């Protein structure tokens with residue numbers, strides 16, 4: 712047996728659909744990444760009123776190294792998806808897992824025929840995946856408009872109030 716630990720990532724991270732029994736590990740990963748303060752965030756108000764449309768994880772053995780979810784929302788009168796939270800285990804970062812999970816979300820959303828994906832996050836990082844700042848969209852609470860990002864999948868530019876919807 713090798714004395715070296717297993718590498719944290721393969722060259723191509725394998726992103727899989729989240730399973731029902733992944734929920735506790737996903738919760739622990741997100742808590743470690745964001746702390747309990749995330750429950751005070753406006754994005755959480757949106758998610759509380761939503762359903763999970765899709766979830767993706769990256770595994771190593773039985774451990775979950777990365778997680779992301781998509782939620783059903785409406786922006787004004789249009790259906791859309793809301794991405795987040797996305798988290799990667801601190802020991803597995805900078806190996807492409809995060810971007811691979813965003814790409815999985817985009818592929819899934821495109822296949823599902825979604826108009827686009829909204830999120831609240833770091834513009835420089837999500838900009839790498841094609842997200843652009845969006846104006847004219849309001850959330851049910853305070854949000855840093857510079858962190859409000861949109862990826863259009865049908866050419867649309869959303870306007871109006873964002874609210875979670877249950878599928």
Ligand SMILES: CC(C)(COP(=O)(O)OP(=O)(O)OC[C@H]1O[C@@H](n2cnc3c(N)ncnc32)[C@H](O)[C@@H]1OP(=O)(O)O)[C@@H](O)C(=O)NCCC(=O)NCCS
Nearest residue numbers: 744797798799804805806807808809810811832833835836
């Ligand atoms: C953000 C996060 C999901 C990225 O996951 P990851 O697997 O490390 O991402 P990737 O490996 O695909 O990308 C890493 C690259 O993005 C850069 N990067 C990471 N976070 C960044 C940020 N917030 N802003 C700008 N660049 C960032 C890294 O420096 C690295 O750059 P390089 O490719 O030039 O070396 C992860 O750092 C994380 O879980 N952070 C804590 C939770 C969080 O902040 N979630 C996002 C909310 S906006």
